[in-house]
Amino acid sequence: xxxxxxxxxxxxxxxxxxxxxxxxxxxxxxxxxxxxxxxxxxxxxxxxxxxxxxxxxxxxxxxxxxxxxxxxxxxxxxxxxxxxxxxxxxxxxxxxxxxxxxxxxxxxxxxxxxxxxxxxxxxxxxxxxxxxxxxxxxxxxxxxxxxxxxxxxxxxxxxxxxxxxxxxxxxxxxxxxxxxxxxxxxxxxxxxxxxx
Amino acid sequence: xxxxxxxxxxxxxxxxxxxxxxxxxxxxxxxxxxxxxxxxxxxxxxxxxxxxxxxxxxxxxxxxxxxxxxxxxxxxxxxxxxxxxxxxxxxxxxxxxxxxxxxxxxxxxxxxxxxxxxxxxxxxxxxxxxxx
Numbered sequence: 189x190x191x192x193x194x195x196x197x198x199x200x201x202x203x204x205x206x207x208x209x210x211x212x213x214x215x216x217x218x219x220x221x222x223x224x225x226x227x228x229x230x231x232x233x234x235x236x237x238x239x240x241x242x243x244x245x246x247x248x249x250x251x252x253x254x255x256x257x258x259x260x261x262x263x264x265x266x267x268x269x270x271x272x273x274x275x276x277x278x279x280x281x282x283x284x285x286x287x288x289x290x291x292x293x294x295x296x297x298x299x300x301x302x303x304x305x306x307x308x309x310x311x312x313x314x315x316x317x318x319x320x321x322x323x324x325x326x327x328x329x330x331x332x333x334x335x336x337x338x339x340x341x342x343x344x345x346x347x348x349x350x351x352x353x354x355x356x357x358x359x360x361x362x363x364x365x366x367x368x369x370x371x372x373x374x375x376x377x378x379x380x381x382x383x384x
Numbered sequence: 385x386x387x388x389x390x391x392x393x394x395x396x397x398x399x400x401x402x403x404x405x406x407x408x409x410x411x412x413x414x415x416x417x418x419x420x421x422x423x424x425x426x427x428x429x430x431x432x433x434x435x436x437x438x439x440x441x442x443x444x445x446x447x448x449x450x451x452x453x454x455x456x457x458x459x460x461x462x463x464x465x466x467x468x469x470x471x472x473x474x475x476x477x478x479x480x481x482x483x484x485x486x487x488x489x490x491x492x493x494x495x496x497x498x499x500x501x502x503x504x505x506x507x508x509x510x511x512x513x514x515x516x
Contacts, residue, residue, distance in 0.1 A: 350515035369489065371455040373504065374455035374489065376502075378457050381493065381500055381502060382468055
């Protein structure tokens with residue numbers, strides 16, 4: 189293929205050194221191929237130059253800004269994705285921290301509730317014990333008061349009985365002792381006094 | 385105005401002057417002391433007389449054997465008692481009798497501030513104190 193195309197290009201670029209009839213055959217060959225498509229070799233170079241210019245202009249003023257914009261968008265998207273990824277990691281980390289804080293708070297709350305229950309139980313036990321002791325003390329005090337009252341009643345009764353007996357005895361002695369009995373008692377008393 | 389120590393001692397000496405040889409109060413001596421006290425000024429005379437009489441009463445009580453009884457004993461027993469206590473107190477005691485039916489039976493002898501009692505009522509009182 190190259191050995192056909194290269195002489196053709198040389199002939200086109202330099203008409204002075206154009207090839208002899210062999211070139212014509214090649215031209216004819218091209219005409220046969222590209223003719224139905226409307227391609228003419230004499231205009232092909234200029235069409236290539238036009239294409240290059242148009243391509244350059246399009247690349248310089250259309251494709252390049254568009255590509256730059258696309259690159260920038262792609263970069264922003266990538267940054268956005270990275271940011272989203274970072275945010276996802278931070279969110280996961282925050283969730284973990286939140287879960288840890290919740291777990292600690294729950295443990296502390298359980299500890300506080302447990303302490304409060306223990307304290308309440310201690311207070312209730314203490315109050316119960318104190319009430320029981322007070323009740324026992326009251327019962328004991330009551331029993332002591334009853335016993336004391338009983339003793340006082342018995343003592344009072346004994347005093348009254350003794351008083352009654354002694355008063356009766358005194359009255360009986362004063363009424364029934366005869367003169368001889370009194371004299372005999374007085375003699376005995378005098379003898380005792382003399383002995384002492 | 386009250387008597388000082390010196391005048392109280394003086395009243396005590398006056399009481400001693402009022403006693404006879406047996407330690408009994410002699411009315412004649414008392415009369416003489418009273419006459420002697422008249423020489424003092426009225427205020428001092430009254431104070432000395434008061435102190436003298438108080439001590440004289442005490443001395444009189446010291447020489448008295450008060451015999452309270454319920455059931456009289458024979459005179460010989462009474463004399464024996466008087467002699468017994470005269471010897472015990474080392475001074476002659478005069479006997480004074482006084483019936484007291486509150487004793488129920490027995491006797492009570494009082495000499496000065498000392499009391500000797502042997503009676504049914506005192507026994508009942510001791511019993512009352514023990515029981516009540």
